[in-house]
Amino acid sequence: MFQIDGFDENGITHAFFSRRGGVSRGLYTSLNCGRGSGDDRKSVDANRARTAAALDMPPGSLFTNHQIHSNAVALIDEASEPDEVREADALVTNRPGIVIGVLAADCAPVLFSAPGERVIGAAHAGWRGALDGVCDATVDAMIDLGVRPDGIKAAVGPCIGGESYEVGPEFPAPFLDQDPENGRFFEKAERDGHFLFDLSAYLVRRLSRLGLGEVLRMDADTCRDDANFFSYRRSRHRSEPDYGRQLSAITLGA
Numbered sequence: 001m002f003q004i005d006g007f008d009e010n011g012i013t014h015a016f017f018s019r020r021g022g023v024s025r026g027l028y029t030s031l032n033c034g035r036g037s038g039d040d041r042k043s044v045d046a047n048r049a050r051t052a053a054a055l056d057m058p059p060g061s062l063f064t065n066h067q068i069h070s071n072a073v074a075l076i077d078e079a080s081e082p083d084e085v086r087e088a089d090a091l092v093t094n095r096p097g098i099v100i101g102v103l104a105a106d107c108a109p110v111l112f113s114a115p116g117e118r119v120i121g122a123a124h125a126g127w128r129g130a131l132d133g134v135c136d137a138t139v140d141a142m143i144d145l146g147v148r149p150d151g152i153k154a155a156v157g158p159c160i161g162g163e164s165y166e167v168g169p170e171f172p173a174p175f176l177d178q179d180p181e182n183g184r185f186f187e188k189a190e191r192d193g194h195f196l197f198d199l200s201a202y203l204v205r206r207l208s209r210l211g212l213g214e215v216l217r218m219d220a221d222t223c224r225d226d227a228n229f230f231s232y233r234r235s236r237h238r239s240e241p242d243y244g245r246q247l248s249a250i251t252l253g254a
Contacts, residue, residue, distance in 0.1 A: 034245030
């Protein structure tokens, strides 16, 4: 697993898990944590238990959502159950004794920590969720739990890199409509009318405008790093029928 120095504080622990260290085989080798994949359910559950253990938490303590590329946020409280179906792309909690996480295979995982108030969050930000403000909504949900924006730290994890993320001619328009300055995140691709989009940089700028205490970023390209990461786009380039999902997670501890 990968961690960003300086992010953990006051008993909070995070991890951006790679694809390594699990039990799955074939296309899902080896730490596939995505129940939405075609992988064997027992293997996925074993992998999820391993990620919880890596954060010193018991099996069955991991909460994730049914992700729908939205800006919806789920609050995990004492009444929440790990296996209930929540259609959302972010989670926030002040509940100890659990792990909250998001799944990705090119989309950006973003983890949030408010160590002073011991509130945490996790967001799945593909281009649509990023544009629609899933990270903004996560911050708002943490504020509802009594956190000040300047008490929040955010960490953008491994996602598809700008050199790998080619998009069509129609793609920049909604970003430019939102803010003409977003043009800086697009470069011309070799194909006429196509562009390369830097999702991670876009998220860092958007987070930096929310008045947070700190915004951190892990420099990794999931599409190019086959050894460490699953990638939806890479699987499409190879005409593979499916792909695994890596987990990014955070916990307040027991």
